[in-house]
Every structure is written in structure tokens, then in C-alpha cells.
Amino acid sequence: MPAIEVDGLKKKYGELQAVDGISFSVGEGEVFSLLGPNGAGKTTTIEILEGLRDRDEGTTQVLGMDPWKSGYELHKKIGVIPQGFKFLDYPTPREAIVYYGALFGRKVDPDELLRRVILDDAENIWFQNLSGGQKQKLGMALSLVNDPEVVFLDEPTTGLDPQARRAVWEVVRRLKGEGRTVMLTTHYLEEAEELADRVAIMNHGRIVAIGTTAEIESKFGTGQRMVVKGGQGLFAYLQENTKLDVRRDGETVTIVLRDKEDALVALGSIEESGAEWGDLTVKRDSLEDVFLKLVGEGGTAKGGE
Amino acid sequence: MTADLKVYGRSNLRSKEGFFFTLVFPIILILLFGAIFSSGGISQTKVYVQNLDVGPIGSSFVSALNSTSNYCSSNSTSGLCLRPVPSDQNFTQFLTSNSASDGVVIPANFSAAYQAGDKVNVTVYGNPTSTTSAVVSGIVAVIVNGFNVHGATGVHSVGITSKTAVSSSYKYIDFLVPGLIGFAALTSPMFALVNISSTYRRDKVFKLLSLTPLTKTEWLLAKIIWYIGTTVVSFFLMTLVGVYAFGAHITLNWGIGMFLVLGPFFFVSLGMLVGTVSNSPEAASVVGNLVTFPMMFLSGTFFPVASMPKYLQTVAHVLPLYYMIEGLNDVMIYKNFGPAYFDAGLLLIISAVVFALAVKFFRWRED
Numbered sequence: 001m002p003a004i005e006v007d008g009l010k011k012k013y014g015e016l017q018a019v020d021g022i023s024f025s026v027g028e029g030e031v032f033s034l035l036g037p038n039g040a041g042k043t044t045t046i047e048i049l050e051g052l053r054d055r056d057e058g059t060t061q062v063l064g065m066d067p068w069k070s071g072y073e074l075h076k077k078i079g080v081i082p083q084g085f086k087f088l089d090y091p092t093p094r095e096a097i098v099y100y101g102a103l104f105g106r107k108v109d110p111d112e113l114l115r116r117v118i119l120d121d122a123e124n125i126w127f128q129n130l131s132g133g134q135k136q137k138l139g140m141a142l143s144l145v146n147d148p149e150v151v152f153l154d155e156p157t158t159g160l161d162p163q164a165r166r167a168v169w170e171v172v173r174r175l176k177g178e179g180r181t182v183m184l185t186t187h188y189l190e191e192a193e194e195l196a197d198r199v200a201i202m203n204h205g206r207i208v209a210i211g212t213t214a215e216i217e218s219k220f221g222t223g224q225r226m227v228v229k230g231g232q233g234l235f236a237y238l239q240e241n242t243k244l245d246v247r248r249d250g251e252t253v254t255i256v257l258r259d260k261e262d263a264l265v266a267l268g269s270i271e272e273s274g275a276e277w278g279d280l281t282v283k284r285d286s287l288e289d290v291f292l293k294l295v296g297e298g299g300t301a302k303g304g305e
Numbered sequence: 306m307t308a309d310l311k312v313y314g315r316s317n318l319r320s321k322e323g324f325f326f327t328l329v330f331p332i333i334l335i336l337l338f339g340a341i342f343s344s345g346g347i348s349q350t351k352v353y354v355q356n357l358d359v360g361p362i363g364s365s366f367v368s369a370l371n372s373t374s375n376y377c378s379s380n381s382t383s384g385l386c387l388r389p390v391p392s393d394q395n396f397t398q399f400l401t402s403n404s405a406s407d408g409v410v411i412p413a414n415f416s417a418a419y420q421a422g423d424k425v426n427v428t429v430y431g432n433p434t435s436t437t438s439a440v441v442s443g444i445v446a447v448i449v450n451g452f453n454v455h456g457a458t459g460v461h462s463v464g465i466t467s468k469t470a471v472s473s474s475y476k477y478i479d480f481l482v483p484g485l486i487g488f489a490a491l492t493s494p495m496f497a498l499v500n501i502s503s504t505y506r507r508d509k510v511f512k513l514l515s516l517t518p519l520t521k522t523e524w525l526l527a528k529i530i531w532y533i534g535t536t537v538v539s540f541f542l543m544t545l546v547g548v549y550a551f552g553a554h555i556t557l558n559w560g561i562g563m564f565l566v567l568g569p570f571f572f573v574s575l576g577m578l579v580g581t582v583s584n585s586p587e588a589a590s591v592v593g594n595l596v597t598f599p600m601m602f603l604s605g606t607f608f609p610v611a612s613m614p615k616y617l618q619t620v621a622h623v624l625p626l627y628y629m630i631e632g633l634n635d636v637m638i639y640k641n642f643g644p645a646y647f648d649a650g651l652l653l654i655i656s657a658v659v660f661a662l663a664v665k666f667f668r669w670r671e672d
Contacts, residue, residue, distance in 0.1 A: 050516065051516075052512055052515065052516075071515075072518065075515075075516045075517065075518070076518065078516075080513075080516050082509040082512050082513060083509075084508075084509065085509070085513075086508035086509060086510065087508075087510065087513070088312065088313075088316050088510065089316065089320065090315065090316035090319040090320060091312055091315065091316060095312065095315070096312075098308075099308050099309070099311070099312040100513075100517065102307075102308030103308060103309065103514070103517035103518065103519045104517055104518060105518065126319070142513070
């Protein structure tokens with residue numbers, strides 16, 4: 001049984017169709033990432049799965065339960081960090097962990113949890129004085145007090161410096177190592193590539209691509225291309241003398257490489273053309289290229305800093 | 306719930322604002338108001354004298370008393386000031402209606418008995434706990450001794466009967482202490498709850514809490530228990546200041562406890578309700594102030610409701626804080642438990658309704 005199952009999920013806020021009929025499932029122990037620009041519907045989706053919001057249409061199952069109806073039961077088995085995690089100003093991380101654990105009726109070992117989220121250096125600092133990264137790590141620690149089977153992380157690294165992000169990533173990898181299912185939303189492509197087993201790209205409430213990053217790249221990307229600097233002469237020669245798919249954009253000539261043969265033919269023909277050429281590179285569509293293609297340049301999405 | 310109580314309480318003490326408004330602010334108020342209203346003419350002791358004697362000795366006794374009260378002038382701020390009481394008045398009622406405790410009554414047969422050398426007593430009314438009463442009885446004793454020396458028979462025939470006035474004298478401070486306790490029970494929970502109900506929502510702390518088995522009712526109860534605690538502490542602090550710094554007359558009894566529990570219960574619930582129905586923290590604080598300030602000034606916190614114009618008194622009677630302060634006045638000063646139980650019952654009903662509404666309207670999660 002998959003840990004999370006979503007089928008035909010819809011949610012509307014007034015006139016805005018925030019989530020427009022999405023379906024996916026997340027296997028046990030998998031790290032699954034919802035990737036998309038701001039306003040794509042990621043947070044709405046994850047909050048419906050956490051049981052924090054009701055849905056309009058469709059079915060959702062988390063650990064076999066309806067999150068809205070069985071929230072009380074479900075919450076004992078899942079861990080959540082809301083987007084922009086904040087806590088009371090005055091408890092220290094240690095106190096916060098003991099408190100949050102007590103709410104679940106669990107006696108937790110704060111030291112062990114603090115070590116697990118790499119926060120043992122700040123255990124006695126009031127929450128309001130913690131850095132952004134430390135706050136986020138405390139959020140992770142809180143989401144773990146009840147030893148959850150599924151952990152939901154809503155944009156866990158937004159606004160963090162690169163070092164703090166890497167620390168959060170490290171914690172997510174540990175969660176996966178412990179066999180927990182992790183569902184993560186992000187608008188950082190790099191983060192999805194680093195952490196997720198599978199990715200769903202969302203835009204305007206719909207899933208526009210889903211699969212492993214390699215699958216998405218090969219399905220929606222253009223594959224490998226040879227890019228070389230050269231003029232009209234080179235372009236014309238290649239078009240006339242080869243069966244290669246050649247394009248020109250100013251001084252840049254791009255040759256689509258469908259197989260290894262294409263690469264050899266291209267190199268040979270460039271030499272034979274006698275035209276001026278230089279700066280030869282071989283490129284491949286990254287997830288970012290695919291993402292921009294699917295979401296549009298207008299999307300707020302950008303790779304990490 | 307215990308865990309929530311612990312964390313909230315600790316946070317509250319660590320936050321400078323919380324600490325200030327909960328414990329320090331009320332003390333400042335009592336010192337301020339106490340100082341303002343306790344000085345001036347109030348410290349001049351008025352001694353009410355009723356001469357029931359028709360003979361000459363009674364009059365000379367009054368003159369003797371009068372000679373000791375040479376401070377009784379308009380520009381003096383201390384000392385004795387004699388106030389004659391007509392002989393047809395009921396003396397104790399007269400004292401009560403003038404909120405006084407010190408007085409001297411010379412009996413009807415004073416001249417006759419004194420001249421005959423018979424034993425006769427002058428009655429001194431006073432409040433045993435009051436220093437002014439001690440001064441008055443001291444002065445009367447001196448005069449009585451003088452009369453006994455002058456007496457023709459040389460026998461000590463004049464004595465003193467001490468009586469405690471039926472009602473102790475009420476000073477402004479007596480009324481101020483219950484008012485300020487009501488004030489403390491109003492302000493810190495109201496402001497705190499209005500604030501957290503909206504900021505917790507903004508910061509998604511409620512979401513985080515909704516992900517735990519803690520229920521809304523438990524959460525709110527933890528807040529109520531905390532503020533009952535702080536109200537009790539500030540009650541004791543204010544009572545100490547009131548009694549030792551300004552000589553307030555306060556009797557401790559369990560009736561006070563009812564109001565120390567009901568007050569925070571009501572205001573925590575009300576604060577939560579106000580914060581919940583407002584959309585943003587800014588709106589919440591505006592609505593909170595709209596509710597809090599009129600209630601603060603019109604419920605008899607700083608000024609007796611009885612001294613207000615009629616229409617404001619009518620307003621005061623619909624404010625729940627009025628019943629708390631009224632009830633506290635009844636139990637702390639007048640020891641008048643009947644009306645206090647009525648006030649407490651009324652407060653309990655209103656509180657229960659507001660609590661239920663607050664729990665109903667306040668949402669952990671959204672739909």
C-alpha cells in the first residue's frame with residue numbers, strides 16, 4: 001500500500017482554482033518532491049494531505065486514512081513542518097522538544113533529537129534568537145517527536161543561506177535512511193534533484209510532469225546537443241552535406257545528437273567544412289531547462305542561489 | 306495540558322511585556338493612585354463628637370477636646386478636627402454614613418453623675434487597627450484624667466468605654482484595591498489572548514498545535530489556569546502594598562477566591578473570542594482596546610461607580626467587570642456575601658457562555 005495516494009484532488013479559494021485535479025502516489029520510504037513556482041498549489045496540496053485543510057473534490061489517503069476526517073488519528077503518525085515554521089518566542093529548542101513531545105503524550109529524549117537535526121549547539125537559546133536555519137532545524141526536530149512514518153516538509157529551506165540549506169538536506173537524507181516517507185515541497189530545482197526519488201512539477205494547480213528527474217529530463221528535454229560557434233558558412237555546409245538536425249541562432253550553431261553516430265558525423269563535418277569555428281561544447285537539458293520550458297520563463301522559479 | 310501550561314507560563318515570564326503587564330504594572334498603579342488619593346485632606350482625622358449631656362460638664366468636656374484640636378484649620382493636612390453631631394442622631398449610623406470611625410459620645414447624665422461623684426463613662430468609638438483611633442483615645446484619656454483630678458470628690462469617677470464603630474472607615478484605597486485587582490484580572494489576560502490568538506494564527510503556531518493531540522479546550526484551559534495564577538499573585542502583591550503602604554482595610558476570605566478564579570476565566574475567554582473574530586493582529590488589538598478600555602474605566606476600577614452620572618452607571622451595570630469589582634468589594638471590605646454570590650453566579654454564567662463561544666469560533670485549522 002502506498003504511503004500517500006491522491007486521486008483527482010481539487011481545491012478552490014473563491015474564484016481561484018488552487019488545485020485542479022491532481023493525482024499521484026508516494027510509496028513507503030520514498031522521498032517525493034512537489035516542485036513548482038509560488039502559487040502553483042503546492043502548499044494547498046500538502047496541507048490537505050496533512051489534514052489542515054478540507055478538499056473540494058477527489059480522494060486523498062495518507063497511511064490509509066482520510067486526512068480531514070481522521071486527522072486526530074493521523075496526526076499521531078505524521079510529522080509536519082508548516083511553511084515558514086515559527087514557534088513561541090521564548091522556549092529554548094530543548095524545552096520546545098520536551099513540550100511538543102508531551103503534547104503527543106511522549107517522553108522524548110531532547111538530546112538525541114537535537115543531535116539528529118544537528119542543533120545540539122543551540123539547545124539553550126530562546127527561539128526568537130535562533131538563526132533561520134536553526135529555527136528550521138528545530139521545526140524538523142518537532143516534526144520527529146512522535147516518531148512519524150510520514151514527514152511533510154513545506155518549503156523547508158526557503159530563505160536559508162546555502163550552508164543552512166545543506167544542513168537541512170542532510171537531515172532529510174537521514175530521514176530517508178531511517179526508512180521514513182518524506183513529502184517535500186520546494187521551488188528550488190537543485191533541492192528536488194538532490195533529495196527526491198521522484199518529482200512532480202506543478203503549475204497553476206496541475207501536475208505538468210512527474211517521475212524521476214532523469215525520466216522528466218529525457219521525456220521533456222531535448223537530449224544532447226552539440227553547440228559550436230560558427231557563422232552562416234558552417235551552418236549551410238552542415239545542412240547541405242549531412243542529415244543532422246541543425247539550427248542557427250546568430251553565431252551559435254546547435255546540432256541535435258540523436259545517437260553516438262551523430263556526434264562523430266558532426267565533428268567530422270565541422271572539420272571538413274573549412275569554416276571558422278570554436279568553443280565547442282556538448283549540452284544536455286537540465287531539470288531547470290525542462291522546468292522553465294514547462295512552467296514558462298515568467299514563472300518565479302529559479303535554481304538555487 | 307500541563308505541558309502547555311508550563312511552556313506558556315515560562316514564556317510569559319520571559320517576555321518583558323508579559324511580566325510587566327502581569328505583575329509590575331498593577332503595583333505601579335496602586336502606588337500611583339494610592340499616593341495621589343491618600344495624601345491631602347484625607348489624612349486629617351475627623352472626630353465626631355456627640356454631646357447628649359445638658360449640663361455644664363459635658364460642654365466643658367467638649368471644650369477640652371476642642372483645645373486639643375487646634376490643627377483643625379482648612380490649610381492643615383493632619384491633626385484632629387472635631388465635628389459636632391446633633392444629639393437627635395443615631396451616632397453609629399452617623400459615623401457610617403460619613404465613612405468615619407472615630408468619635409466620642411458624652412452620655413446624657415454626664416453632668417449630674419460627675420457632680421454627684423457617681424461613676425460615668427465617656428464612649429470612644431474607634432477602629433482598633435487604625436492609628437488615628439489610637440490618637441483619639443489617647444487624647445480622650447488625658448482629658449478624662451484631667452476631669453478626674455478636678456473632680457470635687459477626688460474619686461476617679463469618669464471612665465472610658467471603647468467601642469468599635471460598626472462599620473470600619475472606608476478610604477479611597479479600600480475601594481482602589483478591589484478595583485485594581487479587577488483591573489489586573491482584566492488587562493493581562495485580555496491583551497495577551499487578543500494578541501496570541503491572532504499572532505499564533507499568523508505564525509501558524511495553531512497549525513502546529515492542531516497537529517498534536519492537544520485540543521482547543523485544553524489549550525484555552527491552560528491559559529485560564531495560568532492567568533488565575535498570575536491574578537492570585539498580583540492580588541497578594543496589591544493587598545500587601547495596599548495594607549502596608551496605605552493602610553487599606555482588607556479581610557482575607559475564601560469569597561475573594563471565587564472572583565480570582567472567575568475573573569481570569571472570563572477575560573481569557575473574552576480575549577480569545579475577540580482575537581478570533583478579528584482578521585489580523587492589528588484589527589484584533591483595535592477591537593481588544595475597544596472592549597477593554599471602556600470596561601476598565603466604567604466598571605469602578607479607579608472611580609466608584611456610585612460617583613458616576615446615572616447613565617454611566619447604567620452602562621456599568623452591563624459590564625461583566627463591574628460584577629467582579631462589585632463582588633470583590635462585597636467580600637473584601639463589607640463582608641457582604643449575599644450579593645457577592647449573586648455577582649459570582651452571574652459572572653460564572655457569562656464566562657461559561659463566552660468560553661463556549663471562544664472554543665466554537667476559534668479554529669485550529671482552516672477549511
